[in-house]
Structures are given as C-alpha cells and as structure tokens.
Amino acid sequence: MxxxxxxxxxxxxxxxxxxxxxxxxxxxxxxxxxxxxxxxxxxxxxxxxxxxxxxxxxxxxxxxxxxxxxxxxxxxxxxxxxxxxxxLELMLSSHCRDCTTCEKNGSCRLQELALRFGVRHVRFKDTRPHYEIDTSSPAIVRDPNKCILCGDCIRVCEEMQGMGILNFAHRGSDLVVCPAFDRKLGETNCISCGQCAAACPTGAITIFNEIGRGWRALHDPKKRVVFQIAPAVRVAVGEAFGLEPGVNAINKLVSALKMMGADEVYDTTFGADLTVMEEADEFLERLKKGGPFPMFTSCCPAWVKYVEEERPHFLKNISTCKSPMEMFAAVLKDQYARKDEEDGRTTYHIAIMPCTAKKMEAKRPEFQHDGKPDVDLVLTTQEIIMMIKESGIRFAELEGESPDLPFGMGTGAATIFGTTGGVAEAVARRVVEDKSKNTLQAIQFSGIRGSETIRAVTLPVGDRALRIAVVHGLVNAQKLLDDIESGQEYFDLVEVMTCKTGCVGGAGQPYGLIPVKQQRAEGLYEADRTALIKRSERNPIVTKLLEGALKGRTHQLLHVEYKRPDKA
Structure with a gap:
C-alpha cells in the first residue's frame, strides 16, 4: 500500500x-x-x-x-x-425547499452545507418537473423533488444489498432516481431494509414517520399502551442526547417512556429468549430428522422478504420461529386478552426497533389475529428520539428504571441478538451439551463474533461437528447462497442479517459509520458480560411460561410458515 x-x-x-x-x-x-x-x-x-x-x-x-x-x-x-x-446554489435551485416541514430538517446535508458556505440566495429557476411522493412502501417514503442525484441510494441498494431496486432514469433536466419503469417502491421487490434512507443526504428518501399514531395512542384513555424495546435500541438511543455510542441506556429509555404516558414497558430480550428456546428445539429436531439443512434464522424480516421474492426454493430452510418482536407480541396480546375484558381498555402494543423492515413485518397478515395486528405500531430509534425531544425530557439526566415484570427480564444471550453473530451464538449456547463457563468462552472465541462479512465456525454437538455460518449484508448473503447451491459450502445453521453489523446498524438507528456501529455492538457484549443469566433456558419466567400458559400452544403462537407471495 x-x-x-x-x-x-x-x-x-x-x-x-x-x-x-x-x-x-x-x-x-x-x-x-x-x-x-x-x-x-x-x-x-x-x-x-x-x-x-x-x-x-x-x-x-x-x-x-x-x-x-x-x-x-x-x-x-x-x-x-x-x-x-x-x-450548492444549483442544487438548491432544483430542490423542494420546504425545509422547516421536511423529515430531514436539522439533519439534512444540503441544509448543513448551504448554511456553512453562506448560500442565502438562489439565482436560478427550477426547471425540473414536479414528481408525486411515493408512499407505497410500508417502511420508507420517496420524494424525488428533494433528490440531488448523488446516487448514494443506488449504490447502497446494489453494492450493499444486491437488490438494485433504484437507478437513474431519463436524461438532462429530466434525470431522476426511481425504480425500473417508474414503478412505485411498493410494486417492486424492495425488502424495506431502509439502507437507502440511511444513506440519503437529504429528505428524498426517509423513514415512514408514524410518530402521530404513537402520540394518539398515548393520549387515548381507552388504550393501555405497552412498549417493547429491542436490544440494539438501548446502545444507540443515547447518542442523540450526548451519550457515547454503546452506552446501555435502556433504563433511561424506560423512564422517558413512562414520563410520556406509557403504561408498561418491557424488554424484547424476553422475546429473544423465547426465540432461542424454540429455534434451538427446531434445530435439534432437524438434526434428528436429517434436515432440511442449512436452517436459516428468521429474525430479520428483510432477509425473509428477500427469500420469498428472490429465492423461494430456500423457504423450507428458513426457521418457522417468529422474530423476537412477533413472539413477544403474540404472547403479550394472548396474556392480556382477559385483562382487556376486565378493565374495558384495549392493549395497544408499540415496538421500538432499530429496523425499518419491522414496520413491514408488523403489517404482514401472518402476524394478525382476528384482523388485528399483534404489533399495533413500530417506531424506529430515530422516531422515539424525536418523541423524547418533543416532550422536552432531559434524557441524559434521567435516573432510569428497570423494565416492568414479568416480560422485562432477558438473558445475556438475548441481548447480543442485536449484533451480527448474536443469534447464532445464543442458539449455540443452548444446543451444546457442555454448559460450563469454559464452553461459553470457547463459543465466544470460535470466530462466531467479528466483523468479517462471512464467518464459518465448527462446534461440537453430541457426536457430530456442527458447521455454522454467520453473514451480514445481504449482498454477502447472496454470495453464500450461491456457494451453498453449487455445493461449494455446507452448513447446518446459518445466521443472516440484512444490514451490515446486524441490528446495531439498522436503518432506523441514528446515522453512524462502521466504527460507531462497532461501539454499539461492544455495548451489547458488555451487557452480556455483566448479565447474571447467560443462557436462555435459565430465564425462569420463560421456562415457567413454556411449561405453563404456552404448553401445547407454542406452534400456534410462536411459529409461522413463510410462503412465496401470490403475484397474481
């Protein structure tokens, strides 16, 4: 070099x-x-x-x-x-300048640089046509009128995710970024990962903002508003309030939500522990039956959507386990049904997630009962930050309080779900027969953790050696699928995260480059190191639930079979 x-x-x-x-x-x-x-x-x-x-x-x-x-x-x-x-002046001349009402107001790169370089007047007329705002996606909004033609979204979609949903169309002053044939995003195979929105320097592509629905629920006396907080959120939310990336701010977030009117606040790690238990059991059952292998994890909704749309022949390989968010939601709504009848209120369930694709997942018909979704609303980390700021809460100064019981208790294994390799490591802790401290360390240092985009490890389970792969970034997952199909690689278990670095790098998180995302991941590993319980099967509330209220009903509440969408 x-x-x-x-x-x-x-x-x-x-x-x-x-x-x-x-x-x-x-x-x-x-x-x-x-x-x-x-x-x-x-x-x-x-x-x-x-x-x-x-x-x-x-x-x-x-x-x-x-x-x-x-x-x-x-x-x-x-x-x-x-x-x-x-x-800058030329960009502004062809830009929709409704800055004060724009979703990116205050975080727009064009706005920032125009201020920095003292651009106060625009001498040129806008000759570009006006475009309709595309709200067809359940996760992101596209406004071509604010596009500066930088091409970031195009390259992210192609180079990071391998999807190629967006590209340049037309010529000259008619040049625009759009899906092929001027289709809407909802008409394409877009997986709602939102990385295009994360890369966009202006308000041309933004997260579908649902803050208004959140406030209406919090102010409705007929609703019992219950939150769940995903693992990756706790190590990123504090960045907006002066805390270092990776600082575990879940207790401060619980306090903030209670101040905003939340009735109960739980931890998605409880759902992650349920996922580990069910996914490990499913994996062991496949080992007995001889397949189908590899078994792919199903926690990432963008990954599941990709397989449905592009590789449906792999659907049989995807775990039937719902994601932690949906497992938690199904259990919550089931357990609160009688409570709703008794006090005449309706449980309104809000999930705070690092991921835009979770908005899409929550709207899937598979996760509805009697026509009502198990998760009523998904808010990203960015959206909850906006709500906290709107409330005037001094987040960094909050004392903090623990998530509510019974669903506020999770293990270290569940906490690391938020980073690449975390799901595979948590399942490995469950399926290995030797439960000693040395085994935990052996799994940790096996290569299952790390930043390499594709990692392969071998772990002993019973009388056989299990081949486990961990991949993050959808374009890398596609390469791995090609190798599996061609017979070049064989694995028993494969963890896939669509976003690079895993959920800590989700598009719903505050903007950050790889070093920031790695700090967030380290924050989750630190939470695991200090956790009193490291394995999901040792979560007493999860064990009690599986042996009691959920006995004989786990398939109904905690599992789902994915099918190729009907294109008719």
Whole structure:
C-alpha cells in the first residue's frame, strides 16, 4: 500500500494506505464537504464538492485521486469556495425547499452545507418537473423533488444489498432516481431494509414517520399502551442526547417512556429468549430428522422478504420461529386478552426497533389475529428520539428504571441478538451439551463474533461437528447462497442479517459509520458480560411460561410458515 508525505494547505501530512486523497485530507483534520462519497461504497465522484486545487491550478475531485508522495494541494482557495457555492446554489435551485416541514430538517446535508458556505440566495429557476411522493412502501417514503442525484441510494441498494431496486432514469433536466419503469417502491421487490434512507443526504428518501399514531395512542384513555424495546435500541438511543455510542441506556429509555404516558414497558430480550428456546428445539429436531439443512434464522424480516421474492426454493430452510418482536407480541396480546375484558381498555402494543423492515413485518397478515395486528405500531430509534425531544425530557439526566415484570427480564444471550453473530451464538449456547463457563468462552472465541462479512465456525454437538455460518449484508448473503447451491459450502445453521453489523446498524438507528456501529455492538457484549443469566433456558419466567400458559400452544403462537407471495 502506498506510503509517503503530502502537503495539504501547507501542512505536512503523512499517509499510509489511505483509500484516496479525501481520506488523507480528513486525517489532517479538515472537514471536506461531500454528498456522494460513502466510504463503504465505490467511489462515484459526481457531486464535485470535494474538489482540490494542485500546484498548477488543476482542479479535481479528491475522492477519486490516489495520494502520491510529494503531492501538494489546496482545499480552501477562493476559486474552490466559489465553485462549491455554485454547486450548492444549483442544487438548491432544483430542490423542494420546504425545509422547516421536511423529515430531514436539522439533519439534512444540503441544509448543513448551504448554511456553512453562506448560500442565502438562489439565482436560478427550477426547471425540473414536479414528481408525486411515493408512499407505497410500508417502511420508507420517496420524494424525488428533494433528490440531488448523488446516487448514494443506488449504490447502497446494489453494492450493499444486491437488490438494485433504484437507478437513474431519463436524461438532462429530466434525470431522476426511481425504480425500473417508474414503478412505485411498493410494486417492486424492495425488502424495506431502509439502507437507502440511511444513506440519503437529504429528505428524498426517509423513514415512514408514524410518530402521530404513537402520540394518539398515548393520549387515548381507552388504550393501555405497552412498549417493547429491542436490544440494539438501548446502545444507540443515547447518542442523540450526548451519550457515547454503546452506552446501555435502556433504563433511561424506560423512564422517558413512562414520563410520556406509557403504561408498561418491557424488554424484547424476553422475546429473544423465547426465540432461542424454540429455534434451538427446531434445530435439534432437524438434526434428528436429517434436515432440511442449512436452517436459516428468521429474525430479520428483510432477509425473509428477500427469500420469498428472490429465492423461494430456500423457504423450507428458513426457521418457522417468529422474530423476537412477533413472539413477544403474540404472547403479550394472548396474556392480556382477559385483562382487556376486565378493565374495558384495549392493549395497544408499540415496538421500538432499530429496523425499518419491522414496520413491514408488523403489517404482514401472518402476524394478525382476528384482523388485528399483534404489533399495533413500530417506531424506529430515530422516531422515539424525536418523541423524547418533543416532550422536552432531559434524557441524559434521567435516573432510569428497570423494565416492568414479568416480560422485562432477558438473558445475556438475548441481548447480543442485536449484533451480527448474536443469534447464532445464543442458539449455540443452548444446543451444546457442555454448559460450563469454559464452553461459553470457547463459543465466544470460535470466530462466531467479528466483523468479517462471512464467518464459518465448527462446534461440537453430541457426536457430530456442527458447521455454522454467520453473514451480514445481504449482498454477502447472496454470495453464500450461491456457494451453498453449487455445493461449494455446507452448513447446518446459518445466521443472516440484512444490514451490515446486524441490528446495531439498522436503518432506523441514528446515522453512524462502521466504527460507531462497532461501539454499539461492544455495548451489547458488555451487557452480556455483566448479565447474571447467560443462557436462555435459565430465564425462569420463560421456562415457567413454556411449561405453563404456552404448553401445547407454542406452534400456534410462536411459529409461522413463510410462503412465496401470490403475484397474481
């Protein structure tokens, strides 16, 4: 990898293997503006905001330049400032400028840079056509009128998820980002992962905001509002209030929700423990019957949607276990049915999730009973942050309180569900016969944890060695499926997370690059380290429920069979 010395604005800056000049500039402490540069994606070089000027006065985009020893560049000349202001003015001229009512108000990159570079007037007329806002998706909203044509969403969808739902269409001033044949998102095979919304620098693609429904429920005296909080949420929600990424803020979040009017607040780790118990039993049953293998995890709704739409021949391999969110919801609604009759209130169940695809999952007919959903509303981490801020709660100063019982108790195994490898590790803790502390450590250091996009480990179970794979990022899952189909790879159990790093990197979380997501994952591992109970089968409330109220009813309440959607 290239090494050397560059001179940036007169500053001597060493480089050692940086991807491009832009990375070296940022290493030097200069906040170079960009729209289309996303370090985890291929270099596009379209926005031209990151241009620099060399000794000869030549201007080029720093994101597409390789660093060279002895290179001399300027990043802040009068010519470059004029150039950047012109780009911003042109973008604003063709942009829907309803900033105060935009979902991205306050977090819009275009708004931020226009303010930073002092763009106060737009001299040019908007010649682009007006487009209809696309609200056909259950998870995300697309407003082409706010698109700056940076291409981030296109590359995320293609390079990270391998879906290719979005692309450029038409030419010149009619250029637009849209699905093929100008279809709506709801008419495509979009899996609702929301990573396009996470990458979008403006309000062109946003999470489907359902805060209004949440407030209406909280203010309705006829509703008993019950929350569940997913593992990944607790290590990210505090970032919006000055806490470091990875700080476990679940107790503060419980306090905030109670102040906002919640009747009861539970922990999704309870549902995750149920999932571990059921998934492990299903896996052991498959071992007895000889398959079908591999068994794929079913916790990620975007992954399940992908298999239904693109690889239906693998549906038989997907675990029949509902996700922790849906298991929890089914048990909650079942257990609260009599309570609703007694006090004349209706239980309204809100799930706080790191994932936009959970909005889609909650609306699936498989997760409804008598025409009513088990999860009435899914709010992302971003949405609950907005509600806390709207309430004026000083989140960082809250004392905090524990989730309510009986469904507020979870184990360390359930907590790590929020990061890549967590589900597989939790199931492994359940199925291995040796339950000693040394075995826990052996599983932990087997390679099941880590940041590699595809990881394979072998663990002994009984008289056989189990092959387990962990994959995150849907494009990597597709590669693994190809290898399994071709016979190049064989696995007994495969954990799939659509989003890179797992749920901690879900599109409903506050924006963060890989290092931030890794801090969140470490926060979950720390919670596991300090947990009194490490294995799901040792959760006394889960055990009591399975041996009591759910006995003989687990298949009805906790399992589902996925089928290819009817395209007719």
């Amino acid at each position: 290239a090494k050397g010395i560059m001179y940036i604005d007169g500053q001597r800056v060493p480089f050692d293997g940086e991807k491009n000049v832009l990375a070296v500039i940022r290493k030097a402490g200069i906040d170079m503006p960009t729209f289309c540069y996303y370090s985890e994606l291929s270099v596009y070089g379209a926005c031209r905001m990151c241009v620099v000027e060399d000794e000869r006065g030549k201007i080029d985009a720093s994101c597409s330049m390789e660093p060279r020893d002895g290179m001399v560049i300027r990043t802040n000349t009068a010519r470059l400032l004029k150039h950047r202001r012109m780009i």
